Each structure stands twice: as structure tokens, then as C-alpha cells.
Amino acid sequence: MGTRLNPYIGFKDTARSAMEFYRSVFGGELNVSTFGEFGDSGPNADHVMHAQLETPSGFTLMASDTPDGMTYEPGSSITVSLSGDDADELRGYWDKLCDGGTVSTPLEKQMWGDEFGMLTDRFGIGWVVNIAGDHSQDGQAEGGGAG
Structure with missing residues (x-):
């Protein structure tokens, strides 16, 4: 495997349910490890130390719960972007992510020709979805067919 970049999201006690929700949206295989599995018998034992979702489309999403004693700032520093044609x-994906979330920009055609939307899901995570428009006619004069 080459180098890859993927989102890693921090939660406070909801990483498991968030990642299960994302699996229901994107499909794939979810692996979850708790702090307890690595010897923590304290209040964090049942919390997620690391979760990783690998989807059929090739997405990788990682997450963890923020342990007690560490500062948690919900969702304010990450937005996940989904784009393609x-x-x-x-x-x-958009429809499923909207379930329980808040749409700030409806998914609709924008001035640049793509469909674009923004939402915050039920866990406070920002998402943007961009569906590439047909730009094959951009900048081309009408007519000009073989004749």
C-alpha cells in the first residue's frame, strides 16, 4: 500500500456508535479496539481506543474516544469531503448522512456547474458532498460539427 491520507475523528464516548453509523452509510469492514483490550481497567476501559472503517469504495475513516483527562473539542476542527462523478x-451517502443531521447548504447545482451540499451529521461532524457536473461543454462554442 502507498501513502494515504484519511480523516481521523475524535469523539467523547460516542466513537463506536458514530463509526457504526458511518458503516451503515458507506458499508465496509469496521474494526474497533477498546482501551480495556490493551490493559486499561479504569473508566476508559469500554471506550474506543481506535476504530477503522475500510469501505468498498476505498474510503478509510478512523476514530477514537477522547480519554478522561484529555481535552475534547467536538467536531469544530474537521470537515469530511466526499466528491466524484x-x-x-x-x-x-448524502441522504444517509442527513438522517438526524442538519443541512446548511442543500445538495443542489451550484454556479460552477457541480452539485454541492454541506451538512453537520448527528455526531457534530461536518460533511461536504460535491458531485462533478458535465463540464465537457465549458468554454466551447456552439456548432462546429463536421459537415
């Missing part, structure tokens, strides 16, 4: 797939 598979409109049906991206609209499906």
Missing part, C-alpha cells in the same frame, strides 16, 4: 452513490 458517481451521482447516485454520492446522493445515497
